[in-house]
Amino acid sequence: MKSWGGNRAIMLKARWREDEARQNLDWWRDYFGQVRECDFLMGRTDGSRGPFSCDLEWLVRPNNMPKVLEGKYKGNGKFEDEEDKEAAEARRKLSEARKRRRAAQAATGTPH
Numbered sequence: 001m002k003s004w005g006g007n008r009a010i011m012l013k014a015r016w017r018e019d020e021a022r023q024n025l026d027w028w029r030d031y032f033g034q035v036r037e038c039d040f041l042m043g044r045t046d047g048s049r050g051p052f053s054c055d056l057e058w059l060v061r062p063n064n065m066p067k068v069l070e071g072k073y074k075g076n077g078k079f080e081d082e083e084d085k086e087a088a089e090a091r092r093k094l095s096e097a098r099k100r101r102r103a104a105q106a107a108t109g110t111p112h
Contacts (some may be wrong), residue, residue, distance in 0.1 A: 011060045019095050031068070035059060040073045066092070 004012075021027050035054065039045045041051030058064055067073065069091060 008057050008060075011057070011062065014062065015060045015065055019098060031059075035068060037066075038073045039066070 016022055035041050040052060041054045043051040044049065054064075057089075059068065
């Protein structure tokens, strides 16, 4: 990638800021580790249009990151087991609760 600015930088900053847990480099190491283990995202499988390989911009897009976190791309797009599905659902609910709390704090002027 030759430059990282504009919309790319905005998307990355948004993903960082939208969840307190993501404001930690260890969280991002885990996220990229999850990506690294996925054959589809790493281009180790052939799709209908040939191999797909994601890049950082794709991974931080607001419609793609939740799918990766939910395990959509594991095992041909299916959750590997019920525990993975439950963990993804718990992460989603926690993220939504944090968003609601921040919105309520912003509406009342209460600091985080």
